[in-house]
Amino acid sequence: MPNPRSSHDRHGYDHHHVGGHDHDHSHLPVVTEDNERKILLSFLIIFAFMFVEAVGGYLSGSLALLADAGHMLTDAIALGLAYAAFRLGRRAADGQRSFGYARFEVIAGFVNALTLFGIVAWVLYEAVERFQNPGPVLAGSMFVVALTGMLVNLFVLWFLTRGDSDHVNVKGAVLHVMGDLLGSVGAIVAAGAIWFTGWTPIDPILSVLVSLLILRSAWSLLKNTLHILLEGAPANASSSEISEHLRAAVPGLQNASHIHIWSLTSGRVLATLQVQPADGADIRHVIGQVEHELKTKFQIEHPTIGIDWDGNAGCSLDAPGQAMAAHTGHAH
Missing domain, CATH: 1.20.1510.10 (Cation efflux protein transmembrane domain)
Structure with missing residues (x-):
């Protein structure tokens, strides 16, 4: 049975972990x-x-x-x-x-x-x-x-x-x-x-x-x-580098795919990607760690993170151990 909080909550949840649109720009230079x-x-x-x-x-x-x-x-x-x-x-x-x-x-x-x-x-x-x-x-x-x-x-x-x-x-x-x-x-x-x-x-x-x-x-x-x-990625943030780093640095992350990185202007980098948590992983914690790594390691100002639900029926959305029905496709 689909989770009653499905599409709207998942969309809000994804953005909640990248700041709920109240993004943290503390790493950006201060214009005085x-x-x-x-x-x-x-x-x-x-x-x-x-x-x-x-x-x-x-x-x-x-x-x-x-x-x-x-x-x-x-x-x-x-x-x-x-x-x-x-x-x-x-x-x-x-x-x-x-x-x-x-x-x-x-x-x-x-x-x-x-x-x-x-x-x-x-x-x-x-x-x-x-x-x-x-x-x-x-x-x-x-x-x-x-x-x-x-x-x-x-x-x-x-x-x-x-x-x-x-x-x-x-x-x-x-x-x-x-x-x-x-x-x-x-x-x-x-x-x-x-x-x-x-x-x-x-x-x-x-x-x-x-x-x-x-x-x-x-x-x-x-x-x-x-x-x-031409929407090129910064020198220190290619899609392959990000994927490899996230899989190594984030516990509970099975895969990161569909990674797109581009600079809006000098010093302002944005990214979209989809993550696939491992079975039984706390999704909120995984998303939070992914966001943290993207901002601190690659200086990405605004990461938008979608969840790949394929084969992750045992993942937890709200708390460890809370079962979720399998959902085919990508939530964003």
């Missing part, structure tokens, strides 16, 4: 007003000086400064996406967008990655032209702009690392600014070499090196955003 303020101010400074460096590169004839301005654009993009993620993350989900607007960050990142490839192509084309037809470079102007850029990046780096710097978006911004700092130092060295030796080919050579930094950032951004948009 201080984080938002740091990211916004850093974005405004970097974005504004990017134009200064681009104009300085054009007036001084330095392709290295123009390339470094492109690198600063990658920093501005990273900071802008981080701030957008903070702000859009506050918008409530609705009936049409049950996950809210979190994926906006991924879509914007994908578009920006394609833009960066275009910048790299232009810089490389200009570098080849400079090698074939060298032009004058105003080393003094180049040095002043590059030195100012280094000071700007040092200030932004200092500002970002004050106080709470554990948030994933803040950490990412720090890495971008450090990369741009290296580009500014390189431009200073090139300006000095041109000033003392007059050897202008170092300028397009340096621009190619900076372009490689941009290309590396663009490729990483494109690869990561495409992986998320």
